[in-house]
Amino acid sequence: MNPLFEQFVIEARELLDAAGAALLRLEREPGDAGAINDLFRALHTLKGATGLFDMAPFTRLVHAGEDALMAVREGRAAVTPELADRLFQLLDLGVRWVDHLDAEGDLPDGADAVARERETLLRAALGGEKAVEAPSGAFSWVDELTEAERRTAGGRTVTAVMYDPHPDCFFTGDDPLDLCRKIPDLLLLRIEPVEPWPELSALDPYRCALRFRTLSAAPKDDVARVFRSVPDQVRIATMTVAGAVTAPEPVVEGLAESILREQARILALEGTAAEREARRAVVLRTVRNILTAQGREADRAALDRVAETPEALRGFVEGLADARTGGGAASVPFAVPAAAPARRALRVEAERMDRLMSLVGELVVAKSRLPYLAREAREGQSFEMLAQGLKETQGQIDAIVGELQAAVLRLRVLPLSRVFEPLPRLVRDAARRLGKSVELRLSGEETQADKDILDVLGEPLLHLVRNSLDHGIETPDARRAAGKPETAEIRVSAFQDKNGVVVEVADDGAGIDAGAVRRKAVERGLIEADRAAALTEEEAVRLVFLPGLSTSSGVSDLSGRGVGMDAVRAAVEQAGGRVEIASQRGHGTRVRLVLPLTMMITRVMMVETAGALYGFPVTLVTGMLRVRRGDIRAVKRAESIVLHDAVVPLLRLRRLLGLPEDDRAVGTEAVLVVDLGGQTVGLVVDGFRERADVVLKPMTGVLARLRGYAGTAVLGDGQLLLVLNLRELL
Amino acid sequence: MNNDKRRVLVVDDAVTVRAYTRQVLEADGFVVDEAINGIDGLEHAMANPPDLLIVDINMQKMDGYAMLRVLRQEPALRDVPAVMISTESKDSDREQARLAGANWYFVKPVKPKDLSEAARLLTGRSHEDKREG
Amino acid sequence: MPIRFEDDMAVFEGACAVDEAMELAGWLEGRERVRVDLGRCTALHTALLQLLMAARAAVVVEPEDAFLKTWVAPRLR
Numbered sequence: 001m002n003p004l005f006e007q008f009v010i011e012a013r014e015l016l017d018a019a020g021a022a023l024l025r026l027e028r029e030p031g032d033a034g035a036i037n038d039l040f041r042a043l044h045t046l047k048g049a050t051g052l053f054d055m056a057p058f059t060r061l062v063h064a065g066e067d068a069l070m071a072v073r074e075g076r077a078a079v080t081p082e083l084a085d086r087l088f089q090l091l092d093l094g095v096r097w098v099d100h101l102d103a104e105g106d107l108p109d110g111a112d113a114v115a116r117e118r119e120t121l122l123r124a125a126l127g128g129e130k131a132v133e134a135p136s137g138a139f140s141w142v143d144e145l146t147e148a149e150r151r152t153a154g155g156r157t158v159t160a161v162m163y164d165p166h167p168d169c170f171f172t173g174d175d176p177l178d179l180c181r182k183i184p185d186l187l188l189l190r191i192e193p194v195e196p197w198p199e200l201s202a203l204d205p206y207r208c209a210l211r212f213r214t215l216s217a218a219p220k221d222d223v224a225r226v227f228r229s230v231p232d233q234v235r236i237a238t239m240t241v242a243g244a245v246t247a248p249e250p251v252v253e254g255l256a257e258s259i260l261r262e263q264a265r266i267l268a269l270e271g272t273a274a275e276r277e278a279r280r281a282v283v284l285r286t287v288r289n290i291l292t293a294q295g296r297e298a299d300r301a302a303l304d305r306v307a308e309t310p311e312a313l314r315g316f317v318e319g320l321a322d323a324r325t326g327g328g329a330a331s332v333p334f335a336v337p338a339a340a341p342a343r344r345a346l347r348v349e350a351e352r353m354d355r356l357m358s359l360v361g362e363l364v365v366a367k368s369r370l371p372y373l374a375r376e377a378r379e380g381q382s383f384e385m386l387a388q389g390l391k392e393t394q395g396q397i398d399a400i401v402g403e404l405q406a407a408v409l410r411l412r413v414l415p416l417s418r419v420f421e422p423l424p425r426l427v428r429d430a431a432r433r434l435g436k437s438v439e440l441r442l443s444g445e446e447t448q449a450d451k452d453i454l455d456v457l458g459e460p461l462l463h464l465v466r467n468s469l470d471h472g473i474e475t476p477d478a479r480r481a482a483g484k485p486e487t488a489e490i491r492v493s494a495f496q497d498k499n500g501v502v503v504e505v506a507d508d509g510a511g512i513d514a515g516a517v518r519r520k521a522v523e524r525g526l527i528e529a530d531r532a533a534a535l536t537e538e539e540a541v542r543l544v545f546l547p548g549l550s551t552s553s554g555v556s557d558l559s560g561r562g563v564g565m566d567a568v569r570a571a572v573e574q575a576g577g578r579v580e581i582a583s584q585r586g587h588g589t590r591v592r593l594v595l596p597l598t599m600m601i602t603r604v605m606m607v608e609t610a611g612a613l614y615g616f617p618v619t620l621v622t623g624m625l626r627v628r629r630g631d632i633r634a635v636k637r638a639e640s641i642v643l644h645d646a647v648v649p650l651l652r653l654r655r656l657l658g659l660p661e662d663d664r665a666v667g668t669e670a671v672l673v674v675d676l677g678g679q680t681v682g683l684v685v686d687g688f689r690e691r692a693d694v695v696l697k698p699m700t701g702v703l704a705r706l707r708g709y710a711g712t713a714v715l716g717d718g719q720l721l722l723v724l725n726l727r728e729l730l
Numbered sequence: 731m732n733n734d735k736r737r738v739l740v741v742d743d744a745v746t747v748r749a750y751t752r753q754v755l756e757a758d759g760f761v762v763d764e765a766i767n768g769i770d771g772l773e774h775a776m777a778n779p780p781d782l783l784i785v786d787i788n789m790q791k792m793d794g795y796a797m798l799r800v801l802r803q804e805p806a807l808r809d810v811p812a813v814m815i816s817t818e819s820k821d822s823d824r825e826q827a828r829l830a831g832a833n834w835y836f837v838k839p840v841k842p843k844d845l846s847e848a849a850r851l852l853t854g855r856s857h858e859d860k861r862e863g
Numbered sequence: 864m865p866i867r868f869e870d871d872m873a874v875f876e877g878a879c880a881v882d883e884a885m886e887l888a889g890w891l892e893g894r895e896r897v898r899v900d901l902g903r904c905t906a907l908h909t910a911l912l913q914l915l916m917a918a919r920a921a922v923v924v925e926p927e928d929a930f931l932k933t934w935v936a937p938r939l940r
Contacts, residue, residue, distance in 0.1 A: 007821075170881055170910055177909040181930045189934040197917040200891055205884035209913050255847050259834050266828055278802045278831070281809040286833045289811065289854030 005105075008049050012098045015046040017421070020091050023084065024424050030079040040069045046094070056143040057111040058097060064119040065090045068126055077126045081432065086125040088425070090118055112143060119240070139237055141213055145188070153187040153215045153241050159223045162235045163212040164194070170206050174230065177210075182226045185217035215241070256290055260321035263287055267314040280310055287317055356411070359404045366396040412452070416494045416503070417445035419458045423465055423492060430469040437476050437487040438469065444494035449501045453595050456577075457503060460568040464505040464591050465490060467565070472509030472589050482586065484508065500577065500597050500619060506590035512583040514540040521549055536646065541583045542678030545569045568593075569677045573727065578619050579677050594619055602696045604713070604723055606689035607672060610659040613689065615713065615723040616674065623673035624688055632669070641682055643673065650682040656708075656729045662686060676727055683726070696723055736853040739763045739780035741771035741797065742815070743789045751784060751845065758846040760853075768792025772800060775807055781853045783812040784845075785832070787823075798831040811852040815840060871896050872923070875904035875911075884910040891918045901926035901936060915939055 022038035029035065043066045050058040065087060071077040093114065100108050142160050145153065161183070165176040180189055190213040203209065216223050220238050227234045263283045271279070284307055291300040299320060306312040373389045420442050431438040449457070468490050476486040494503045514537045521527045521543045532540070543549060547566040568591075569579045577595035596602060596619055604615030625643075632650060633640050639650040650671065654662055672683040694713030708729040713721045738760045740751045752762040763780060765771035767789040775783070783801075787794040794814055801807045814832040816823060827835045834848060850856075865879040868890050891897060897920040901907070904926050912935065922939045926932045 165909070175881070175908050177912055177935070178906065180934075181906075186934075191912070191916075191935070191938050193913070193916065200888070200914075200918055203888070203914065203917050205888045205910055205914055206881075208909060209917075210909060255844060256851050259848070259851060262828070262834055266833065269829060271829075275802070278808040282802070282811060282831065282833060285809040286811040286852055290851045292854035293851045293856050295856055 005053065005101075008053060009098055009102045011049055012046060012094070012101075015042045015049070016091050016094050016098065018042045019046070020088070020425060023087055023091065024428060026079055027081070027084045027428070036069060036073050040066065040073065043069065055101075055107055055111075057107055057115040058094070060112070060143070061090060061094065061097075061115040061118055064115070064122050068122050071126055080125070083122075083125045085432075086118075086122050088429070090122065093118060112140065139235075139239060141190075142215070142239055142241055145241065149188055150241065156217065157238060157240050158187060158215045158217060159220045160237050160239050161212070161214045161216065161223060161227070163214065163227065163230075163233060165208045165211065165230070165233055167207045167209075169208050169230070169233070176208060176212060179226060179230070180212055180214060183214060183216050183218070184222055184226075186214065187217055188213075188215040190214065256294060257321050260287065260290060260317060264314055264318040264321060267310065267317065276310065280313065283317070284313070287320070291320075356404070356407050359400055359407055363397065363400050363404070366393060366400060369393045369396075412450050413448045414451050414454055415445060416447045416449060416454065416457070416501070419454050419461055420445050420492065420494075422462065426462065426465060427469065427490065430466065434469065434473075435475060436469065436473050438473055439487050439489050440465075441489060441491045442493070443491070447494040447496055447501060449595065449597060453501060453597070456571055457501075457593065457595065460571050460593060461492070461503060461505070463564045463568050464593075465492065468505060468507040468509065468589070472507045472511070474510050478510075496597070501595045503593045503595070504590060505592075506588060508588040511585040511587055511589055512541050512544065513585060514583075517541060517543050517549070521546060524549060534647070538582070539646070539678075542581055544581065545579065545678040573677060578675055580675075581678065602713075602723070603691060603693050604721070605672070605691050606721065607653070607670070607685040608687045608689055609653045609657070609685045610662075613715075613719060613721050614653070614685075615692070615694065615721045616672065616726065617710070617723070618691060620674050620676065620726065621672060622675045622680070625671040625673060625682070626668040627671045627682075628668050629666075641671070643680070643682070646680070648673070648680050648682050650684060651730070652684040654684075654686075674726060676730070681726075681730070692721075694721060694723070735759060735761045736781040736849070736855060737761045737763060737778070738782045738784060738849060738853075739765060739771065739774055740784045741765045741768065741774075741789070741794065742784075742786035743767055744786070747786065747815075754842045754845050755849055758849065760849060768794060768797030768800075771797050775801060775810070776804070779806055780810060782849055783810055784849075785812060785814050787814060787816045787818075787827070795826060795830040798827075802831040813848055813852065872898045872900060873920075874900040874902075875907065877903065878906040879904060879908060879911055880906075881908045881910045884908070884914065887911055887914050891915075891920075894918070897921065898923045899939060900924035901928075901931060904928060904931060907931060907935060912938070 019039050019042035022035045022042060026032055026035035026039060043062050047059055047062040047066060050062060068077065068083065068087065072079055072083075077083065097107055097111065100106070139160055139162070142158075163176060163180070165174065166172075169176065177191070180186075183189075192211055192213065194209055194211050197203070197209075220236055224236050227236070263286055266279050266283055269276075269279065284303070287303060288300060291297075291303060303313075303316065306316045369389070370393060373386060373393065376389065377386055423442065424440055427438055427440040430436075473488040473490070474482065474484075479486050479488065489508050491506045492504070493506075494501065496502070518532045518535065518540045522529050522532050526546050526549055527543065532543075535543075544565045545568075547570075549566070572579050572593050572595060577593060580592040580594070581589070582592075583589040596617070603618045605618045605621045606613050606615050608614075625641075627641055631641060633642075633647075639652075640647050641650050642648070652662075654660065669684045670687055672685055672688070674681050674683055692713075692715060694715065696711040696713050708725055710723045710725040713723060715721050736759075738751075738755055740748050740755075740762060741764075742748050742751070743766050748764045748766075752764065755762050763774055763778065765774045769792045771783075771785065772792075774780075783798075785794040785797060798812055798814075801810070801812075811833045812831060813834045813836060814827040814830075815836045815838060816827070817838045819837040824835050833852065836844065836848070865875060865877050866883050866887060867874040867876070871894065873887065873890065891914060897915070897918045899915060899920050899922050901922055902924040905928050916938055920939050922936045925936055
C-alpha cells in the first residue's frame with residue numbers, strides 16, 4: 001500500500017472519530033455552534049481526502065452529510081433525533097468503508113448505490129427537499145466526471161441526458177449535435193464514438209456513429225422538451241453531482257505564501273516542550289524575516305503581539321499565508337483555536353523508538369569498555385583493579401538493560417481511552433432505542449495498560465455497559481416513581497492501583513434482585529436450595545457469574561444483570577484478572593474488573609506443597625491466614641472455615657493435585673484465601689513463599705492438555721514454577 | 731541590519747552543488763560559507779552563526795536531518811532559518827524535514843530564481859537592498 | 864460553398880450540413896495530416912463532425928461560435 005493511502009486510512013479514521021464525538025455533542029446541545037463546526041470541518045476534510053483517491057461514492061457520501069450540516073448551520077433544518085440517526089449511520093458506513101479500504105484497498109461492491117441511498121435518506125430526514133428519483137446504473141458516468149468537468153457541474157442538482165441517436169437518424173433529418181446545442185443551461189457535453197473508430201474508408205458517413213452525454217442546470221422538463229422528437233433515443237434523469245474536490249480555481253501561490261504556510265505547518269507539529277519551543281523561535285524569526293523582506297510592517301507589528309502564544313501565533317501565520325490568496329485580513333490575529341491536538345499514534349511510537357535507539361547507543365558505549373578490560377587482563381593488571389573495572393561496567397550495563405526493559409514495555413503501553421471510545425456512542429444509541437435517559441460519565445481514560453490487556457478489556461466493558469443499559473437502568477417513568485432523577489447515570493472509571501488496572505462500571509439503576517438470582521440458580525440446578533438459602537445477599541448477587549445462569553433469555557427478566565456475565569468473568573480471568581460485583585437493590589450496581597498491568601509479566605504468589613513450588617496470580621489472592629486445626633469445621637470430607645462472619649469452603653491443594661496427604665503434625669494450617677470471581681475459597685497449602693514477577697509461558701506439547709495449569713515460569717534461581725489455574729482444578 | 735551582508739551556510743557533500751549555490755547566492759549579494767557534511771556543518775555554524783542554512787539530506791558521517799536536530803537544540807542556532815534540499819518529493823520526506831527542523835524544502839533541481847528568492851525572504855532582505863553592502 | 868479545401872486544410876464557413884459529408888469523406892481519405900479552420904463555422908452537422916473525429920483532424924483556427932468552441936473544438940486536437 002502506498003504511504004499516502006496509509007496516511008489516508010489513519011486520517012479518515014481520526015476524522016470519523018472526531019465527527020462522531022462532535023455529533024454526540026451536537027445532539028445533546030443542538031445549538032452548539034462549535035459542535036456543528038467541528039463536525040462540518042471533519043467531514044469537509046474527509047471529503048477532500050477521499051477526493052485524492054478518486055472514490056466517488058465515498059466523496060458522495062461525505063458530501064451528503066456536509067450538505068445536511070449546511071442546512072442545519074443555515075437554519076434550514078433542525079437536529080432531530082432522526083437526522084442524528086442518519087448522520088450516525090453515515091459515519092458508521094464511513095468507518096466500515098475505511099476498514100474495507102484498509103483490508104482490500106478499495107470500496108465494497110455496490111458502494112455507489114449505498115451512498116445514493118444514504119443521500120436520499122438524509123434528504124428525507126432533513127424534511128424539506130424531496131428526494132430525487134434514484135437514477136439507474138446507466139448514469140454512473142455522472143460519478144466519474146473528471147476534475148475539470150466537476151468544477152463546472154459539481155455540487156448541484158442537474159438534469160443528466162444520455163442521448164444515443166439511432167444510426168439512421170440522419171435520414172430522418174435529425175442532426176443530434178444541433179439538438180444538443182438547444183439544451184438550455186448546458187453544463188457538460190461529451191461527444192463519444194459509439195465504437196472505436198474504424199478505418200476512415202470503412203466509416204459510412206450517413207450512419208450516426210456518435211453518442212452524447214450531457215448535463216444541464218435546467219429542470220428536467222425543460223430539457224426533455226428539446227428531445228421530444230426522439231424520446232426513444234434519450235434517457236433523462238435528475239441527479240446530484242458530487243462537488244469539485246479541489247478549489248474551484250487553482251490559486252497560484254507565490255513562494256512567500258508557500259513558505260508562510262509551511263511555517264504554520266511546522267507550528268502544528270507535535271513534540272516535546274523543548275522541540276516546540278525551538279520551532280516557535282525559528283518560525284518567529286523566519287516569518288519576521290519574510291515580512292521584513294516584503295515590507296509588511298503592520299503585519300510584523302501584529303506578529304510581535306502574538307509571538308509568545310504558540311496557538312495564536314499559528315493562527316496568525318495561517319492568516320498571513322491566506323492573506324495574499326483571498327483569505328481574511330492578516331493583521332487581525334486569529335482567535336486562539338481550540339486546543340485539539342490530532343492524535344498521532346505513529347509519532348508517539350517514533351519518540352519511544354528514539355529512546356530505545358539512544359539506550360542501545362549507551363549499551364554499545366558501555367560494552368566498549370570490555371575489550372579494554374580484556375587488554376588490561378592480558379597485560380597483567382591486578383585482580384583488584386580488574387574486579388573493580390568489571391563491577392563498574394556491570395553496573396552500567398545493568399542500569400541500561402533495566403531502562404531498555406522499561407522502554408520496551410512502554411512501547412506496548414497505551415491509554416485506556418482506546419477502549420472507552422465506543423462507549424458514548426453505545427450509550428447514546430441504546431438509550432434512544434430503549435427510551436431511557438442516561439448520562440455517561442467517563443474518567444481515568446488516561447490510565448495506561450498493556451496493549452494485550454486493552455484487547456482483553458474491550459469486549460467485557462461493552463458487555464457491562466450494555467447490561468447496565470438493558471437491565472440496570474429503569475425507564476424514566478419507573479425512576480420518577482421511585483423518586484430518582486429521570487436521567488440515570490452510568491459511570492465508567494479507570495485507575496491504577498498496586499494490583500494493576502482497575503476498571504469500574506457503576507450505575508444508579510434498579511440493582512440486582514438477589515432473591516431472583518438465587519431462585520434462578522436453584523431452578524437451573526446450579527446450586528442446591530439449602531446452600532442458596534444460606535448465601536448472604538452479597539454472595540447471592542455473585543451467582544450471576546456462574547456459567548449457565550445468564551445464558552437464557554429468561555434472565556433478562558431479572559431486573560438485574562445477567563447477559564454474558566460469565567463470559568465477562570472468563571475473559572478477565574484468562575488475562576490473569578478478576579471481577580468483583582456489588583449491588584444494592586434500588587440503588588444500583590457496581591462491577592469492577594481488576595487486571596494486571598501487563599500480561600507479559602505476571603505477579604504470582606508462591607506456595608510450597610509436597611516439596612514443590614506452585615504459583616497463583618496475585619490478582620486472585622485476597623489473603624493469607626494461619627488457621628488452627630480446631631477452627632476448621634468438617635462435615636464428612638467437606639471442610640470450611642469462618643472468615644469475616646462468612647462460611648468459606650476449605651480445599652486442600654494436595655488433594656486437588658492428587659498428592660499424598662500431609663502427615664506432618666502441625667497445630668495450624670497455612671490457608672491462602674482466593675477470590676474466584678464471586679466465590680471465596682480457602683486453600684490449604686504446606687507453606688507460604690514470597691511473591692515473584694514471572695514471565696508466564698503457556699504449557700506446550702503434551703502438557704498443554706493437562707487441566708489446572710495456567711503455565712510455567714522459570715524463577716531467578718532456575719527453578720521451574722508451575723502456575724495453577726484454580727478454577728480448572730476445582 | 732539591512733546594511734550587513736547576509737551569511738548563508740551551504741552544507742552539501744557534492745562540490746558542484748556547493749559551487750552552484752555559491753555562484754547563485756554571491757551574485758545576489760550573499761556571503762556564502764561551505765561545509766561538506768553534517769558534522770562539518772555544525773562546526774562551521776557554531777564558529778560563525780549564519781543567517782540561513784541550506785542543507786542537503788544525504789551526506790556521509792552525519793546527514794542533514796541529524797544535523798538540524800542537533801542544531802535546533804543549540805541556543806545560539808535554534809532560530810536560524812533552514813532550507814532542506816533533496817531529490818525526494820514525497821510528503822513523508824517533507825514531513826521528516828519539517829520534524830527535523832527545516833523551514834522550507836526544495837526538490838532538486840532548484841531554479842536559481844527560487845533559490846535566491848527563498849534566501850532573500852528567509853533572511854529578511856527586501857528587493858531594494860539586493861546589491862548593497 | 865461551406866467547405867473549402869486548401870492543401871491539407873479544410874475551411875468551414877457558415878452552416879455546414881449533411882450534404883457535404885460525401886465530399887469531405889472523399890477529401891479525408893488517405894490524408895495523413897488533417898487540419899481544419901472552424902473560425903467562420905456557425906453549425907457543424909453530426910455527420911461532418913464524426914468524419915473529422917475519425918480522421919483525427921486538428922483545429923488550427925478556433926470557431927467563433929461559442930457552442931462549437933466550448934464543446935466541439937476540444938474533440939478535434
